[in-house]
Amino acid sequence: MGETTRALKDELKAYARAQGADMISVGSAEAFDAQVPNLQKTSTTAAGMKSLIVFGRHMLTGALTTTDVELQGVNSHMCMDEIDRLSLAICDWLEARGYVGIASPPEAAFLDLDPVKPMGTLDFKWVAEFCGMGQAGLELNLLTPEYGPRQYMGVVMTDLELEPDPKLSRDLCPGLKCGRCAVTCPTQAIPQEAPASARSVRDYRYLNKRQCSLGAQRIGIRALHLNLEDIIFQRAPIDPERLIDCRYMREWWQSNNFKVGSFAACFECWYVCPPGKDFKQLIQVPYRKQDIPVGAAATIRRGDKIAIVHRGPNPERADAYNRDKEFVKAGTVTQDKE
Numbered sequence: 312m313g314e315t316t317r318a319l320k321d322e323l324k325a326y327a328r329a330q331g332a333d334m335i336s337v338g339s340a341e342a343f344d345a346q347v348p349n350l351q352k353t354s355t356t357a358a359g360m361k362s363l364i365v366f367g368r369h370m371l372t373g374a375l376t377t378t379d380v381e382l383q384g385v386n387s388h389m390c391m392d393e394i395d396r397l398s399l400a401i402c403d404w405l406e407a408r409g410y411v412g413i414a415s416p417p418e419a420a421f422l423d424l425d426p427v428k429p430m431g432t433l434d435f436k437w438v439a440e441f442c443g444m445g446q447a448g449l450e451l452n453l454l455t456p457e458y459g460p461r462q463y464m465g466v467v468m469t470d471l472e473l474e475p476d477p478k479l480s481r482d483l484c485p486g487l488k489c490g491r492c493a494v495t496c497p498t499q500a501i502p503q504e505a506p507a508s509a510r511s512v513r514d515y516r517y518l519n520k521r522q523c524s525l526g527a528q529r530i531g532i533r534a535l536h537l538n539l540e541d542i543i544f545q546r547a548p549i550d551p552e553r554l555i556d557c558r559y560m561r562e563w564w565q566s567n568n569f570k571v572g573s574f575a576a577c578f579e580c581w582y583v584c585p586p587g588k589d590f591k592q593l594i595q596v597p598y599r600k601q602d603i604p605v606g607a608a609a610t611i612r613r614g615d616k617i618a619i620v621h622r623g624p625n626p627e628r629a630d631a632y633n634r635d636k637e638f639v640k641a642g643t644v645t646q647d648k649e
């Protein structure tokens with residue numbers, strides 16, 4: 312790589328940061344594609360791309376210090392809007408210099424891409440890990456040295472060849488030696504056990520996405536499917552009036568208008584994750600200290616496995632995340648009207 316290319320990368324990074332990106336890294340599109348096992352490759356979407364540019368925008372710490380999950384969700388959507396704006400700005404910057412930039416959409420699912428595996432154009436956390444911006448942790452959130460899991464990401468593909476950044480030199484997530492996200496997850500979507508012989512969290516990190524969606528997308532498509540199935544197959548005696556005027560319907564309307572609840576409706580694994588310079592501030596808040604009180608979780612040995620156990624759960628929050636069946640529940644004739 313020549314001096315000109317390096318100078319262009321520095322210029323691009325400075326521009327993105329001035330536009331509001333908190334972090335930005337670059338990698339080779341060809342090398343990334345070579346190690347991706349499914350269709351979430353650059354070449355599936357566009358030919359001739361040389362580089363991947365990944366960048367992030369952090370969640371406001373103040374939002375995460377509140378007890379209000381809806382307010383936190385609004386902050387998520389503001390961050391996502393910022394990611395859209397940054398994507399456009401970076402693409403414009405590239406076009407002004409005679410290159411193309413293709414912004415990979417963070418939220419859209421491309422339903423004809425692959426019916427079995429994930430359906431976005433690129434899996435951002437793997438792009439970010441590949442480009443050295445962070446590491447996917449035990450729960451497959453992208454962790455960065457700056458903000459742990461508490462950021463949103465965007466990716467731009469480009470035909471401009473940029474010098475790749477080095478990978479992160481150390482693991483940010485110690486896996487089940489920490490395990491705080493696993494014990495606090497209200498839907499048990501994160502592994503709580505792993506072979507004792509595992510050398511790194513990279514050997515067993517995983518997220519049960521369906522389980523997670525019950526908490527994080529409680530007004531999402533899965534909840535709608537479950538509720539419609541119950542109604543169509545008449546699994547419960549429904550009172551139409553109660554069904555129409557219930558909390559689920561109001562939240563559904565809100566999610567359509569403001570996206571609230573459609574994603575980013577659970578932050579439990581974000582509150583407790585120690586990496587990130589923002590964590591010190593977050594954990595000062597009395598309410599956040601209660602997420603996992605000191606001594607509440609412990610790593611134990613179970614035969615040839617290590618496991619994380621929770622000794623001080625916070626069960627009073629569970630109902631907030633297990634509301635996917637609320638539509639039908641609210642409409643059944645045995646329920647009291649809200």
Ligand code: SF4
Nearest residue numbers: 496523526577579580
């Ligand atoms: S977002 Fe909530 S439900 Fe999903 S993995 Fe994190 S804690 Fe679990």
Ligand code: SF4
Nearest residue numbers: 448484489490492584
């Ligand atoms: S909470 Fe602990 S185990 Fe979970 S992702 Fe963060 S560092 Fe890793």
